[in-house]
Amino acid sequence: MKTLFALIITMALLVIPSTVMAQELMIYPAEGQSQEQMERDKFECYSWAKSQSGFDPVNPPQAAAPTPPPAQPKSSSGPVKGAIKGGVAGTVVGAATGGSQKDMRRSARIGMGAGAVAGTVRKGSQASAQRKQAEQAAQTPQEVPGRDAYNRANAACLEAKGYTVK
Numbered sequence: 001m002k003t004l005f006a007l008i009i010t011m012a013l014l015v016i017p018s019t020v021m022a023q024e025l026m027i028y029p030a031e032g033q034s035q036e037q038m039e040r041d042k043f044e045c046y047s048w049a050k051s052q053s054g055f056d057p058v059n060p061p062q063a064a065a066p067t068p069p070p071a072q073p074k075s076s077s078g079p080v081k082g083a084i085k086g087g088v089a090g091t092v093v094g095a096a097t098g099g100s101q102k103d104m105r106r107s108a109r110i111g112m113g114a115g116a117v118a119g120t121v122r123k124g125s126q127a128s129a130q131r132k133q134a135e136q137a138a139q140t141p142q143e144v145p146g147r148d149a150y151n152r153a154n155a156a157c158l159e160a161k162g163y164t165v166k
Contacts, residue, residue: 025154025155025158025165026165026166027042027164027165028164029163030162031162031163033161033162041158041163044157044161045154045157045158045161046154048153048154048157049150049153049154049157052149052150052153053146053149053150053152055146055150060146060147061145078119078120078122079117079119079123080119081115081119082116082117082118082119083112083113084115085115085119086110086111086113086114086115086118089111089115093107093111
């Protein structure tokens with residue numbers, strides 16, 4: 001019973017690292033090593049690379065969650081605010097040109113329309129910039145610290161034992 005348990009534990013230790021490494025490295029027994037020898041060598045190299053790098057691919061540290069983009073201040077422009085500003089500007093322009101009250105109202109309406117359009121365009125540009133920033137933050141790969149050092153150490157060990165590693 002003890003022998004069976006020891007065999008199961010040994011197999012588990014050999015299989016776990018090889019399945020993790022299989023995702024990362026391609027290993028070829030260049031000197032005709034048997035499958036059993038290759039599994040032993042992989043486990044030895046796994047243990048050595050883990051001790052050298054401080055990284056364990058079986059229990060990797062969790063990558064930091066992507067940080068959300070910084071909160072943008074509330075837009076001080078938009079169609080409503082643009083219309084108000086444009087209306088005031090139109091009224092001022094109408095009054096400054098010495099027009100009648102009818103001309104001032106007409107200038108205010110034109111200003112309101114132009115201000116609403118400008119506010120809408122500005123708000124859309126800000127929203128587009130915020131979306132682009134969020135997309136870039138989401139696309140940034142999250143590095144797992146130590147994985148690269150582990151892979152280099154593991155490959156060096158396997159190559160020293162006569163394997164071709166890619």
